[in-house]
Structure formats: C-alpha cells, structure tokens
Amino acid sequence: SSIQLQDLVQLGKIGSGNSGTVIKALHVPDSKIVAKKVIPVENNNHLVVNQLVRELTIMKSVHPHENIVSFYGAYYTQSGSNEIVILMEYMNCGSLDKILSVYGRYCQRRQNLREEPWFNGLVISKISYAVLNGLSYLYEKYKIIHRDIKPSNVLINSRGQVKICDFGVSKKLINSIADTFVGTSTYMSPERIQGNVYSTKGDVWSLGLMIIELVTGEFPLGGRNDTANGILDLLQRIVNEPSPRLPSGGGYNFSREMIDFVNRCCVKDETERSSINELLCHDFIGKYRTKDKEFRHWCKKVKFCLKEDKQIRREDNERAKLEKK
Numbered sequence: 471s472s473i474q475l476q477d478l479v480q481l482g483k484i485g486s487g488n489s490g491t492v493i494k495a496l497h498v499p500d501s502k503i504v505a506k507k508v509i510p511v512e513n514n515n516h517l518v519v520n521q522l523v524r525e526l527t528i529m530k531s532v533h534p535h536e537n538i539v540s541f542y543g544a545y546y547t548q549s550g551s552n553e554i555v556i557l558m559e560y561m562n563c564g565s566l567d568k569i570l571s572v573y574g575r576y577c578q579r580r581q582n583l584r585e586e587p588w589f590n591g592l593v594i595s596k597i598s599y600a601v602l603n604g605l606s607y608l609y610e611k612y613k614i615i616h617r618d619i620k621p622s623n624v625l626i627n628s629r630g631q632v633k634i635c636d637f638g639v640s641k642k643l644i645n646s647i648a649d650t651f652v653g654t655s656t657y658m659s660p661e662r663i664q665g666n667v668y669s670t671k672g673d674v675w676s677l678g679l680m681i682i683e684l685v686t687g688e689f690p691l692g693g694r695n696d697t698a699n700g701i702l703d704l705l706q707r708i709v710n711e712p713s714p715r716l717p718s719g720g721g722y723n724f725s726r727e728m729i730d731f732v733n734r735c736c737v738k739d740e741t742e743r744s745s746i747n748e749l750l751c752h753d754f755i756g757k758y759r760t761k762d763k764e765f766r767h768w769c770k771k772v773k774f775c776l777k778e779d780k781q782i783r784r785e786d787n788e789r790a791k792l793e794k795k
C-alpha cells in the first residue's frame with residue numbers, strides 16, 4: 471500500500487538540511503501525518519537520480535522497528551521542477567538538534583531559575599540505547615551501516631520513542647546531487663576520514679561525539695565549520711588530536727558509568743573502540759533500564775516546550791514586523 475503524492479496536503483515546513491527540505495504533510499485518505507523530504511535535483515542527471523530512487527526503495531523492505539523511522543516510499547517527480555520525494559514517519563518532538571536549540575532558548579528565558587539540564591543521565595542513556603538498538607537491528611538483519619549518526623538524524627516523539635533516520639543511502643549519490651560538502655561530515659570517525667574500511671564502529675564514534683554535544687551544547691573538536699577550509703581543518707583535528715572527552719569540572723557532574731560509556735565510544739583506534747553489542751550491555755544502559763515511564767514523561771515535557779517556543783517565536787516575529795511599520 472503505497473502513498474500517492476497527490477493525496478498529501480502540505481501543513482508546513484519542519485526544517486531543512488544539506489540535501490533538501492522536510493515538510494509536515496497530511497495523508498488525507500487515512501488522516502495520517504507524515505514527513506515529506508524534498509530533494510531538488512538538476513535536470514541533467516537522470517541516471518544518478520534513478521539509481522538513488524532505486525536505492526531508496528530498498529528502505530521499504532526494512533521491517534518496522536521501534537528504533538527506526540518508518541519509510542513509506544521514494545518518488546521522482548518531473549512535473550515542473552525535478553525533485554526526489556521521500557515519505558517517512560513523522561516524529562512530533564523533532565530531532566535532537568532541534569530539541570537542543572529549543573533548550574538553549576528555554577534557559578535564556580529562565581535565567582534566574584536553576585533547572586536540571588534536559589540531557590541528563592537518564593535521557594542520554596535512553597537515547598544511546600535506542601540508537602544502538604536501531605543500529606544493531608539494521609546491521610544484524612540487513613547488513614546496513616548507518617554512516618550518518620548525528621543529532622538531526624535522531625528523532626523523538628511524545629510517546630517516548632527514539633528513532634534513527636536517513637541511513638544507508640550512499641552519501642556519494644546524495645553528494646553528487648546536493649553538491650555540498652561544507653557543513654557536513656563532522657561526525658566522521660578517524661578511520662573513515664583516512665579512507666580505511668568503514669564498519670559499524672564508525673557509527674559508535676559518531677554516537678560518542680553526539681552525546682558530548684548534547685550535554686555540553688557544543689560540538690566537540692572545536693565548533694561548527696562553515697567554510698571549506700574549516701572542514702579540512704576539522705578533518706585533520708579528528709585524525710590528529712586526542713580523543714574528545716566529556717568535560718570534567720565546570721559545573722558538570724557526570725556519573726562514572728556515563729563517563730566510561732563515552733570514553734569507550736570516542737576511541738580513535740577503531741580496533742580498541744567498543745562495538746555496538748558491547749555497548750548495549752554497558753552498565754550505563756542497564757542503570758536506567760526500568761525508567762521508561764520517566765523517559766516518556768521527559769518526551770512529553772519536551773513536546774510542551776517545543777509548542778511554547780513556537781508560540782513565543784511567532785509572537786516575537788509579529789512584534790518585529792509591527793515595529794518595522
């Protein structure tokens with residue numbers, strides 16, 4: 471049962487990334503909300519596009535899993551502008567990068583209120599478990615390696631589910647279409663940058679970096695890079711500098727289990743780095759195993775704050791418009 475593109479009503483833009491734009495849409499026949507990713511393509515590379523759509527369609531054979539965003543279909547439309555459309559499950563709390571930026575604004579508004587950080591041990595443990603469990607499923611069952619674990623590809627919903635998306639698609643194809651390298655690839659492991667064989671352990675490295683970013687609010691290894699030179703610098707830093715670590719001191723108080731967990735992810739030598747299955751058995755995961763209800767509660771709170779943030783930003787925008795007049 472494939473979704474027909476003409477049965478979709480667009481409800482608004484969710485966000486955009488390197489390759490395209492993600493839109494919230496309603497599938498009218500069964501009143502279901504879906505996420506629609508639109509990737510514009512040049513007129514001239516139909517071969518590449520057809521191969522990409524074929525590759526994407528393989529995703530449809532991945533059976534539903536609690537930690538994988540469901541895939542509904544990939545399309546190539548040639549009416550008007552050419553674009554690839556990918557339909558997938560809509561996750562109503564959005565991605566971790568979005569939640570992180572909303573958290574930043576939330577803290578700014580409540581400066582005098584001392585609050586628990588959003589990304590505490592419980593939350594990081596639950597997110598890590600979900601990512602590892604999803605990665606393990608993709609690899610054990612389909613031999614798919616994700617290759618692009620980063621905060622914007624880990625999505626959450628208010629039912630307390632954490633799911634990974636945007637996996638398996640060969641980056642070479644995507645890049646040949648999007649033609650952008652700048653601003654990407656920062657979560658790549660040292661062995662991948664050096665061109666060695668890429669295994670599932672590359673995703674473990676990315677998970678480690680992602681955790682450090684979530685708890686500190688900053689990308690480790692020296693900030694975002696928006697110029698081509700910046701990217702080359704960063705790639706060199708990943709290979710040459712010591713492994714990134716969770717900060718010690720500075721008001722942070724991470725548990726022994728969490729520090730050890732991150733240390734095992736962020737090992738530069740791939741052979742020394744823990745595997746997905748080893749990490750699934752780590753004490754940091756076990757410690758919070760029975761805390762599903764608490765995590766679900768956290769997701770609901772995030773949903774509430776996202777709504778509040780949207781409202782405040784809308785009001786700010788309107789005020790700014792009025793002041794201009």
Ligand code: ADP
Binds near residue numbers: 560
């Ligand atoms: P990137 O992952 O590089 O940011 P994408 O085009 O994959 O770029 O996604 C853009 C944004 O859309 C993401 O950052 C995320 O916040 C949001 N998004 C993507 N897929 C979904 C989805 N299935 N449900 C809800 N939000 C999504």
Ligand code: MG
Binds near residue numbers: 622
């Ligand atoms: Mg993405």
